[in-house]
Amino acid sequence: MTRSPRTRRIGALTACAGALAYTVSKIDLAREGELGMPGFPAPQEAYAQVADVTAAQLGNAGLGLLMALVALLLVRPPAARSFRWAAIAVSWAGIAMVGAGAGVVGFGARAAGVSPSLGDTPPDMGTALAALVVGAVWVAGWCVAAVGAGRRRDRIRSGV
Numbered sequence: 001m002t003r004s005p006r007t008r009r010i011g012a013l014t015a016c017a018g019a020l021a022y023t024v025s026k027i028d029l030a031r032e033g034e035l036g037m038p039g040f041p042a043p044q045e046a047y048a049q050v051a052d053v054t055a056a057q058l059g060n061a062g063l064g065l066l067m068a069l070v071a072l073l074l075v076r077p078p079a080a081r082s083f084r085w086a087a088i089a090v091s092w093a094g095i096a097m098v099g100a101g102a103g104v105v106g107f108g109a110r111a112a113g114v115s116p117s118l119g120d121t122p123p124d125m126g127t128a129l130a131a132l133v134v135g136a137v138w139v140a141g142w143c144v145a146a147v148g149a150g151r152r153r154d155r156i157r158s159g160v
Contacts, residue, residue: 008148015071018138023064030057039128
């Protein structure tokens with residue numbers, strides 16, 4: 001992986017765009033009163049566990065905005081060591097959340113039909129695959145940005 005600050009910036013902006021796409025999708029689902037992700041409707045029994053679908057999805061949209069802001073911190077990581085490492089740590093937590101479990105890996109397993117506990121195979125595979133691609137690009141960009149933000153060369157250039 002390259003150590004270029006330009007590559008880190010592109011990764012961070014890609015991660016920010018992915019988080020904003022997630023945010024917009026959650027607002028759209030909130031407007032429709034639906035749970036799940038684009039292409040991945042939630043199982044019917046999930047609705048019984050959520051008191052207010054709109055509020056839940058708007059909360060997820062807020063989380064998406066927070067992830068976008070954290071990704072933007074990696075465009076030009078904070079000069080203060082504690083803030084930079086906090087941004088990197090929060091980024092890795094976000095990467096784990098978006099990439100694993102109920103994220104890209106989990107939804108990919110659902111789309112492939114190998115994880116029926118997450119729900120049925122998506123009814124609209126095109127939308128589901130598009131959501132998986134966006135998620136995978138989001139995670140990849142965020143990984144590039146997080147690794148780049150922790151590189152010694154970038155810290156030296158920023159005067160730390």
